[in-house]
Amino acid sequence: MTNITNSNEYHDGAIDIDDLTELLNDNTVEDVVINHETPIILTAQTRKINLKSSSVDPTFISAFDLFNKNIEVIPSLLEPFLQKTGLASLVGASDSGKSTFLRQLSISIxxxxxxFLGFPLNSIHNKVIYVSTEDDKNAISVSIGKQVRYLVDKNPEIELKSLENLSFIFETDNLLKVLNKKLIKEPVDLIVIDAFTDVFSKELNANTQVRQFLNEYDKLAKKHDCLIVFLHHIGKNTLRFAPNKDSIIGSQAFEAKMRVVLELRPNRHNISRKDLWVLKGNFLDPKHKNSSHIMNMNNSLIFENTGETDTKLPIFKESDPELVKKITEYREAGLSCRKIEDALKDTRYKTGKSTIAKIASKIPKPKK
Structure with a gap:
């Protein structure tokens, strides 16, 4: 037996802090008595102990401890887009498929x-909580029925019993307390809140109120080491502009609190397809923000990655020479402003009728 005192000074029969650290980390079985209390049995499997660590008070973590974590890449749930812990958001216009997309992600986990869509899923618990405020039980039953049947057909090894890993909540009273209680008993990888505006009951444009609300969910996510994704909306008229986080309705505090913001929107060349854009990604390589991933959604409400990408649509001004030239060509061919708008809508020159009319008014009318 080795007698260990609490003093930092040397005494007969005592050892210093370095010797104690070495002793506690010894791989041989050893009985250690601290102040003549119950022995602690250390084995080869005992975790290494650093008594010099500054992390005694959990409030403070030293740079040395953070460095020793040896983390080179932010841990992700959906690689590379969604981080493992914290807050994220999927935004888009109405009927863009946001809920369908998030339910497919939840089922996949x-x-x-x-x-998921060809990107690695790094789930640990294979469990998800989905808070649904816009669709009721019957609507959810229909939609996930189609998705599940398709996925099981494509992956026959899947057991239907695994669907018990996905839980839905339709009542949002005391939501934070309900979620916390559930997570204490059963950890999850993902919580989806569909939709943000239904659980946030205060002023949507008030920065302080929005941030205080989201802070509580951020604490919940970090406490239980999971990701919370909020479904949110963009402005009605923003689809005619390039994807931009400024299109998100409400306070800027919403976007600021999110580590990642994705947008789902109809493809500008083919409205039956969808584009997945990265509007914000604090830890993402900038290359992921410059182009979209184009997807098809089949009759089973399943999104499939086409492998194609698209670049952001430039916002053309009345003085843009390329746009002026294009409109001039159509105008000289005898097309009206409405027909020019239709001709441009599926091209990189897509613009509104009012802009076309201003440019066209400066173009001499074609001779008959």
Whole structure:
């Protein structure tokens, strides 16, 4: 037995802090008595102990401790887009498929699929909580029924019982307390809140109120080491502009609190397709923000990655020479402003009728 005192000074029969650290980390089995209390049995499997660590008070973490974590890449749930812990958001216009997209992601995690849209899924618990405020139980039953049948057909090894890993909540009273209680008993990888405006009951444009509300959910996510994704909306008239986080309705505090913001919107060349854009990603390589991933959504409400990408649509001004030239060509061919708008809508020159009319008014009318 070795007798260890609490003093930092040397005494007969005592050892210094370095010797104690070495002793506690010894891989041999050893009985250690601290102040003549109950022995602690240390084995080869005992975790290494650093008594010099500054992390005694959990409020403070030293740079040395953070460095020793040896983390080179932010841990992700959906690689590379969604981080493992914290807050994120999927935004888009109405009927853009946001809920369908997030339910497919949730089902994929619950079924322990290794990829989603061809991107790696790094789930640990294979459990998801989905808070649904816009769709009721019957609507959800229909939509996930189609999705599940398709995924099971494509992945016959999946057991339907795995769907028990996906839980839905339709009542949002005391939501934070309900979620916390559930997470204490059963950790999850993902919580989806569909939609933000239904659980946030205060002033949508008030920065302080929005940030205080989201702070509580951020604490919840970090406490239980999971990701919370909020479904939110963009302005009605913003689809005619390039994807931009300024299109999100309400306070800027919403976007500021999110580590990642994704947008789902119809593809400008083919409205039956959808574009997945990264509007914000604090830890993402800038290359992910410059182009979209184009997806198809089939009759089973399943999104599939086409492998194609698209670049952001430039916002043309009345003085832009390329746009003026294009409109001039159509005008000289005898097209009206409305027909020019239709001709441009599926091209990189897409613009509104009012802008076309201003440019056209400066172009001499074609001779008959």
């Amino acid at each position: 619950a079924m322990n699929l290794k990829t």
